[in-house]
Amino acid sequence: MCGIVGYIGTEDAKEILLKGLEKLEYRGYDSAGIAVATEEGVHVFKEKGRIATLREVVDQGVKSTVGIGHTRWATHGEPSKVNAHPHQSESSRFTIVHNGVIENYEQLKRDYLQAVTLQSDTDTEVVVQLVERFVHEGQSVEAAFRHTLSLLKGSYAIALLDKKDTDTIYVGKNKSPLLVGVQDGVNVVASDAMAMLQVTDQFLEIMDEEIVIVTKDDVTIKTLDGTAVSREPYTAELDASDIEKGTYPHFMLKEIDEQPFVIRNIIQKYQNEDGSVRLDEDIRQAVMEADRIYIIAAGTSYHAGLVGKQLIENFAKQPVEVHIASEFLYNMPLLSKRPLFIFISQSGETADSRGVLVEVKKLGYKALTITNVPGSTLSREADFTLHTHAGPEIAVASTKAYTAQMAVLTLLAADTAKAKGIDLGFDPIQELSIVANAMETLCNQKETLEKIARDYLAVTRNCFFIGRATDYFVCLEGALKLKEISYIQAEGFAGGELKHGTIALIEEGTPIVALATQEHVNLSIRGNVKEVAARGAFPCIISIEGLNEEDDTFVLPKVHSHLTPLVSVIPLQLIAYYAALHRGCDVDKPRNLAKSVTVE
Numbered sequence: 001m002c003g004i005v006g007y008i009g010t011e012d013a014k015e016i017l018l019k020g021l022e023k024l025e026y027r028g029y030d031s032a033g034i035a036v037a038t039e040e041g042v043h044v045f046k047e048k049g050r051i052a053t054l055r056e057v058v059d060q061g062v063k064s065t066v067g068i069g070h071t072r073w074a075t076h077g078e079p080s081k082v083n084a085h086p087h088q089s090e091s092s093r094f095t096i097v098h099n100g101v102i103e104n105y106e107q108l109k110r111d112y113l114q115a116v117t118l119q120s121d122t123d124t125e126v127v128v129q130l131v132e133r134f135v136h137e138g139q140s141v142e143a144a145f146r147h148t149l150s151l152l153k154g155s156y157a158i159a160l161l162d163k164k165d166t167d168t169i170y171v172g173k174n175k176s177p178l179l180v181g182v183q184d185g186v187n188v189v190a191s192d193a194m195a196m197l198q199v200t201d202q203f204l205e206i207m208d209e210e211i212v213i214v215t216k217d218d219v220t221i222k223t224l225d226g227t228a229v230s231r232e233p234y235t236a237e238l239d240a241s242d243i244e245k246g247t248y249p250h251f252m253l254k255e256i257d258e259q260p261f262v263i264r265n266i267i268q269k270y271q272n273e274d275g276s277v278r279l280d281e282d283i284r285q286a287v288m289e290a291d292r293i294y295i296i297a298a299g300t301s302y303h304a305g306l307v308g309k310q311l312i313e314n315f316a317k318q319p320v321e322v323h324i325a326s327e328f329l330y331n332m333p334l335l336s337k338r339p340l341f342i343f344i345s346q347s348g349e350t351a352d353s354r355g356v357l358v359e360v361k362k363l364g365y366k367a368l369t370i371t372n373v374p375g376s377t378l379s380r381e382a383d384f385t386l387h388t389h390a391g392p393e394i395a396v397a398s399t400k401a402y403t404a405q406m407a408v409l410t411l412l413a414a415d416t417a418k419a420k421g422i423d424l425g426f427d428p429i430q431e432l433s434i435v436a437n438a439m440e441t442l443c444n445q446k447e448t449l450e451k452i453a454r455d456y457l458a459v460t461r462n463c464f465f466i467g468r469a470t471d472y473f474v475c476l477e478g479a480l481k482l483k484e485i486s487y488i489q490a491e492g493f494a495g496g497e498l499k500h501g502t503i504a505l506i507e508e509g510t511p512i513v514a515l516a517t518q519e520h521v522n523l524s525i526r527g528n529v530k531e532v533a534a535r536g537a538f539p540c541i542i543s544i545e546g547l548n549e550e551d552d553t554f555v556l557p558k559v560h561s562h563l564t565p566l567v568s569v570i571p572l573q574l575i576a577y578y579a580a581l582h583r584g585c586d587v588d589k590p591r592n593l594a595k596s597v598t599v600e
């Protein structure tokens, strides 16, 4: 979703801001802009569409060493140049960029800004006009900024420029991600460390309801009441090459290919010298003490949670419920006496999950976050974190983060089983190594999978994925992958459920992808395939060695029966990728979607 950058130093700010925004493109956006300050004033350049379009309108003649930039994912007001950020106050003295949603902006307009003609439909513009109003009333800029932020309800990460003081960027944050990067004689602001790795790898976390006054040589953090806060920077352990595509045409393909490496990396990070699973004692204790585990997540991470439930219940015999984050607070189940909440989130910034975490902490319950971004909000605010070690995931469609989440859940489930004295009868680390090898085999079968995508999905307008038991959960993920990047209407169904309604949609040639990796449901899912084939469907059966039959379309290498989701999803990811490619879709940046969904 929206991304923010800011720069104050000695170099040409325009180029650094534009490069920073390019690094934030993966989050999803529909317009972009920058503002740079010079002695003559603040110059704003903004456009609807891609950063490449913005680049064309930026006046290279304007020289500046301070500026702010923004990628916008529309919430209030259509995607347009007028609604794109930066926004300016009525006199143009103040210029702002904002990520988040100001829930009470209509109220603020009525209470404070009746006399102001707003230029855009955004909630953001209210903020910059309020700062100007309070400054006109005699407050210092810092006081006006703090006053304004104290009136806001909702989420924000904000950067503000004052044309009368071009040596300062004012920054504020609540619920939306924001970091300040520090370096000798230059400081930066970013929604995500990746955007400003070009300048520094030293970052300061900013907490909710804090402001930061950023100059070239100094960074001052304060609470909204003006109390100074001191905090040491941390080193962002990111490799700049991880966020480049290299020779790959798309990040998604690169990330699919990285999965065997990611699984081996996870093994290495979570393995003791004697080959056993290494997890923090505190985490083991928290899981053991819980009488029920509640997994909270969204999208693909929710699908990983469904598989996680199976793993934890089967291995550790501990009851688990899995909930969609955006629904949990409205449909809250009766909680057990000693619940443990597990939040699964690639980004660690998903607002829906964070909303649940905040409530859970208010109720005094323990929370563990499984995330790919250890310094993220969900990681910081939970009691414990398990890192998925997948490396930055840039493509909007989540691939390696999903398999990494399931691998970490496998180790968590196995570790809990061991702590309870349950003998699994197999070595989870050994089985994950077999998974990594199988993934490699699958990644080398791209030509076959491309052909399947062409044969089944070149012209269709819909597609169904069916499976039973754990395969059903992978079907949900396969359908999500296909729909989000190829725009083919795709749905995942439990094999037995089709005949209760959805079978009415089967027509001559409707593609049905069926997963058959589970022995105990092999015959029944094949029966379901026959039912739809008899009604004209075009079935694509993906089975596994040992259960395969002669006419199966694709056969997976054998892995442990509980770990099949980690391999069966790979052909589905690749089929989705090639289907999107054949249809000319923007694979890495699908329409309407954002990588990091930071609004509720």
Ligand code: M6R
Pocket (backbone or CB within 6 Å): 298, 299, 300, 301, 302, 344, 345, 346, 347, 348, 349, 350, 353, 396, 397, 398, 399, 480, 481, 484, 594, 595, 596, 597
């Ligand atoms: O960062 P998170 O894992 O919390 O994100 C959750 C979903 O927004 C995410 O998985 C989304 O469904 C992906 N685009 C799916 O590919």
